[in-house]
Amino acid sequence: MPDSTSGQPTQNDGCPPADPSSPPRRSFLAALLGAGSAGVGALLAVPVIRFVLHPILTSTTEKSWTDVGKVDEFQANSAPVKKLVQFEQRDGWRRTVLEKPVYVVKNAAGQVAVLSAVCPHLGCTLPWVEDQNQFICPCHKGTFDSSGKLVSGPPPRNMDSLPLKVEDGVVKIQYEFFRQLTSNKEVIA
Amino acid sequence: MKAGGTGKAGEGLIARLVHWNESRTGLNSLLHHALDEPIPGGAKLAYVFGSGLLFLFVSQVVTGVFLAMYYVPSADHAHTTVAYITKEVSAGSFLRSIHAYGSSAIVIVLMLHLIQTFMYGSYKGRRELLWLVGCILFALMLGMAFTGYLLPWDQKAYFATTVGTNIFSEVPVIGNGLKRLLRGGTEMGTLTLSRFFVLHVFIIPALILFFVAQHIYLFRKAGAAGPASADPVEPRLPTETFYPKQLVMDMGFALLIIVALGFCAWRLPVVLGPKADPSDTLFLPRPEWYYVPVFQYLKYWKPSVAVVGILIIPSVLGLLLVGLPFFDRSLERRPWKRPISVGVFVLVFLALGFFGLQSRREDKKDPSVSAQLHKQHEAEEAFMTERFEPEVVLAGAAASQPPPANAEGASLFVAQGCNACHGDAGVGGGIGPRLVGIGKKYDKQKIESLLRSPTPAMLAGGMPKVDLKRDDLEQLIEYLESLQ
Numbered sequence: 001m002p003d004s005t006s007g008q009p010t011q012n013d014g015c016p017p018a019d020p021s022s023p024p025r026r027s028f029l030a031a032l033l034g035a036g037s038a039g040v041g042a043l044l045a046v047p048v049i050r051f052v053l054h055p056i057l058t059s060t061t062e063k064s065w066t067d068v069g070k071v072d073e074f075q076a077n078s079a080p081v082k083k084l085v086q087f088e089q090r091d092g093w094r095r096t097v098l099e100k101p102v103y104v105v106k107n108a109a110g111q112v113a114v115l116s117a118v119c120p121h122l123g124c125t126l127p128w129v130e131d132q133n134q135f136i137c138p139c140h141k142g143t144f145d146s147s148g149k150l151v152s153g154p155p156p157r158n159m160d161s162l163p164l165k166v167e168d169g170v171v172k173i174q175y176e177f178f179r180q181l182t183s184n185k186e187v188i189a
Numbered sequence: 190m191k192a193g194g195t196g197k198a199g200e201g202l203i204a205r206l207v208h209w210n211e212s213r214t215g216l217n218s219l220l221h222h223a224l225d226e227p228i229p230g231g232a233k234l235a236y237v238f239g240s241g242l243l244f245l246f247v248s249q250v251v252t253g254v255f256l257a258m259y260y261v262p263s264a265d266h267a268h269t270t271v272a273y274i275t276k277e278v279s280a281g282s283f284l285r286s287i288h289a290y291g292s293s294a295i296v297i298v299l300m301l302h303l304i305q306t307f308m309y310g311s312y313k314g315r316r317e318l319l320w321l322v323g324c325i326l327f328a329l330m331l332g333m334a335f336t337g338y339l340l341p342w343d344q345k346a347y348f349a350t351t352v353g354t355n356i357f358s359e360v361p362v363i364g365n366g367l368k369r370l371l372r373g374g375t376e377m378g379t380l381t382l383s384r385f386f387v388l389h390v391f392i393i394p395a396l397i398l399f400f401v402a403q404h405i406y407l408f409r410k411a412g413a414a415g416p417a418s419a420d421p422v423e424p425r426l427p428t429e430t431f432y433p434k435q436l437v438m439d440m441g442f443a444l445l446i447i448v449a450l451g452f453c454a455w456r457l458p459v460v461l462g463p464k465a466d467p468s469d470t471l472f473l474p475r476p477e478w479y480y481v482p483v484f485q486y487l488k489y490w491k492p493s494v495a496v497v498g499i500l501i502i503p504s505v506l507g508l509l510l511v512g513l514p515f516f517d518r519s520l521e522r523r524p525w526k527r528p529i530s531v532g533v534f535v536l537v538f539l540a541l542g543f544f545g546l547q548s549r550r551e552d553k554k555d556p557s558v559s560a561q562l563h564k565q566h567e568a569e570e571a572f573m574t575e576r577f578e579p580e581v582v583l584a585g586a587a588a589s590q591p592p593p594a595n596a597e598g599a600s601l602f603v604a605q606g607c608n609a610c611h612g613d614a615g616v617g618g619g620i621g622p623r624l625v626g627i628g629k630k631y632d633k634q635k636i637e638s639l640l641r642s643p644t645p646a647m648l649a650g651g652m653p654k655v656d657l658k659r660d661d662l663e664q665l666i667e668y669l670e671s672l673q
Binding site: 026029030032033036037039040043044046047048050051052053054057058090092093094095096097101118119122123124125126127137138139140 | 244248251252255258259266269270272273277278279280281283284287433434436437440441443444447448451577579580581582583603604605606608609610620651653655
């Protein structure tokens with residue numbers, strides 16, 4: 001902000017040398033102009049900046065937790081259970097509803113885990129083959145055991161487990177998409 | 190500021206920079222030329238309206254450009270995105286209100302600019318083209334207000350624009366064609382919205398920029414006219430330069446405008462009504478306040494004589510306004526010496542004011558009308574208190590529930606992992622080709638043989654042999670053929 005009380009000769013550099021009788025008055029007016037344009041600019045700039053930064057400062061693409069089922073129900077099962085989960089993704093003014101298959105399994109420690117049904121090889125949907133006690137990929141015959149651990153075939157890693165929490169006895173997950181063909185699990189969306 | 194405190198070296202550097210820039214751009218002398226504009230009789234508050242309009246136009250451009258960051262011009266998303274701007278985006282309601290109130294402000298300042306120019310007789314003395322371009326800008330600004338009003342796609346926007354575009358059909362011979370051209374069809378719809386959007390955002394603003402440049406150029410060519418007592422061609426009054434006094438006044442006016450707009454936007458944000466519902470037969474459209482006098486005026490004309498009221502009278506008045514400097518050739522500028530033109534001008538304004546008041550009075554007098562308007566107002570308030578509801582997009586399996594007849598085939602399609610490469614319901618997924626419409630391309634036998642023994646090219650692309658029981662295979666093929 002220009003200081004309106006002190007004379008500022010530099011402010012007058014850009015103005016014509018008219019009215020030589022009142023240089024202090026001119027610099028006062030110049031200061032007034034500076035203050036005025038700063039005020040006008042700020043009044044528009046502040047809301048515009050907040051408006052533009054909205055998606056950065058607030059989460060506009062949050063993922064929701066989706067119910068899979070009661071934890072007791074899964075505790076009793078020994079074989080993987082297929083579930084179709086509907087989950088929502090907020091994308092600005094849109095809410096996308098997706099439906100994806102997942103498997104509720106027990107991991108090595110005997111705890112309930114939820115696996116994505118997408119094969120980490122090339123993305124085919126893995127069916128649970130009851131009589132062979134394995135997940136067998138229909139595309140390239142990758143196989144996984146009942147906990148999702150890689151047994152044989154081209155897949156580079158185990159089946160992908162999804163973020164999970166148990167609330168009031170209900171298993172909830174966040175569905176995620178993973179990069180294929182990499183030996184490390186890498187979330188892409 | 191500390192710019193002056195950096196000493197002689199700093200000043201020398203600045204001076205060199207200014208000189209460097211000046212010798213390449215001539216910006217400095219251009220600025221001097223702009224600021225040294227001589228004003229006969231000195232700076233006056235009466236001259237602030239033109240630059241006020243320029244400021245408002247810039248403000249509309251800035252707020253408009255940013256509103257477009259979240260807005261989608263289509264009938265199925267426009268209302269949701271405006272609701273998103275209004276209810277969720279930080280400062281969204283404020284910016285939208287500045288933009289909406291800005292249009293009202295433009296109409297008001299435009300009127301003041303017109304009144305000042307008319308009363309001071311500033312259109313006289315070789316200023317015909319300046320005046321003409323001003324009239325074009327006037328029409329373009331009204332066009333901006335008309336096209337912008339539809340964009341939120343709420344009830345009042347939809348129905349006001351339905352009435353507004355209907356008026357065009359009163360034009361003889363080409364009327365209906367004109368209406369259809371404007372609407373992009375016989376009815377209002379998403380094509381109307383697209384057209385209005387393009388007019389509002391691209392075409393009219395480009396024209397306004399073009400004509401504003403001409404208006405300013407012609408103004409500087411003719412020179413400021415000064416007070417009404419001055420000779421319009423060769424004013425003999427002592428002059429004062431535009432900088433600083435007039436510039437400070439203009440700046441003060443701009444500040445007043447933006448503070449007033451900000452205050453209104455803050456205390457009384459512009460509302461958004463419920464989404465346009467073309468099947469609503471009860472909705473009473475009411476235009477924005479500045480179109481109310483015209484709206485009321487049009488009510489007085491029965492269909493048999495509508496052409497007189499809707500076309501002939503406005504055309505005559507329009508021609509009178511546009512042609513004013515061509516037939517009012519005297520150089521007399523003082524309003525009291527020009528009783529006829531001033532009289533007509535005042536009369537038209539009084540009539541517009543009267544029509545405006547009359548419209549309000551009629552709406553209040555009719556109990557069924559005022560009840561309906563009240564209901565519409567309440568619906569708007571109610572919509573504004575509701576939380577923002579995002580638009581639901583069904584994707585993947587949830588979006589393409591197959592008909593029950595193919596449910597088994599569909600589940601095989603998922604169980605076999607076909608969807609992993611060919612996409613849900615065969616819409617294509619990047620790895621494998623799209624299967625929608627495959628039933629038209631191949632017959633049953635061909636599909637079966639491709640599934641049982643894929644071609645080498647298919648195998649190379651990752652397509653496995655499908656090994657299914659006879660019944661299941663038939664179900665899968667039936668499902669594949671049903672994909673449309």
